[in-house]
Amino acid sequence: xxxxxxxxxxxHLRSASSHPEGHLPSRVSKKTLKSLLDAGLIYRExxxxxxxxxxxxxxxxxxxxxxxxxxxxxxxxSAPQLQAVVLADPDGRLADSVPWPTCRSLAALxxxxxxxxxxxGQSDDGDxxxxxxxxxxxxxxxGMRVAALPRPR
Numbered sequence: 598x599x600x601x602x603x604x605x606x607x608x609h610l611r612s613a614s615s616h617p618e619g620h621l622p623s624r625v626s627k628k629t630l631k632s633l634l635d636a637g638l639i640y641r642e643x644x645x646x647x648x649x650x651x652x653x654x655x656x657x658x659x660x661x662x663x664x665x666x667x668x669x670x671x672x673x674x675s676a677p678q679l680q681a682v683v684l685a686d687p688d689g690r691l692a693d694s695v696p697w698p699t700c701r702s703l704a705a706l707x708x709x710x711x712x713x714x715x716x717x718g719q720s721d722d723g724d725x726x727x728x729x730x731x732x733x734x735x736x737x738x739x740g741m742r743v744a745a746l747p748r749p750r
Contacts, residue, residue: 602672605629610638610673613665614706619739621663630663631655638669667742670708674743678703682736682744689736689744700734708740 602610606629613621621630621639633639634651641654641663649657671679681695681703691700691709703709712735736744 603629603632606633606638607673609633610665610669611706613639613663614670614673614708614739616665617707618662619665619707621665623662625663627655633663633669636668636672637666638672639663639665667739667746670706670739671743671746673706678706682708682740683748685736685740685744689741691734691736693733695734703740704734708737708743709734710737711735 609621609625609629610633613619621633630639631651634641634654640648641657641661643649643653643657654663671682674682677696677699681691681699685691691703700709700711704711712733
């Protein structure tokens with residue numbers, strides 16, 4: 598069963614998903630951190646790169662960031678976004694039937710990237726308003742990890 602998030606938790610997780618390295622914002626209450634840690638939606642590493650327990654992560658002082666997990670990324674997806682991710686081709690290509698707003702929102706969460714015919718990454722789908730999309734949406738490595746999670750019941 599997926600976690601039920603408060604609006605604050607959802608906002609912080611969306612921010613972390615949009616961050617290039619998946620960092621949670623630096624100003625998050627201890628109560629929210631504990632809730633997200635206990636749900637397995639975020640984690641923190643020690644100096645050697647190992648995941649800390651929830652208790653250790655909350656006690657640690659200093660600039661070490663909290664990171665979003667694949668389950669945390671999945672927790673903020675709408676039903677259409679999740680369907681687009683889990684139904685992607687094995688190579689990560691999203692179905693052509695996925696609407697552009699869904700693709701764009703997944704790209705903002707760093708779960709999708711656009712690629713041209715040669716496989717080169719692009720900033721968007723290349724639609725100039727006259728000819729339609731030229732580039733295709735593919736799952737990023739983070740998107741592939743979300744797609745590989747067991748399906749929620």
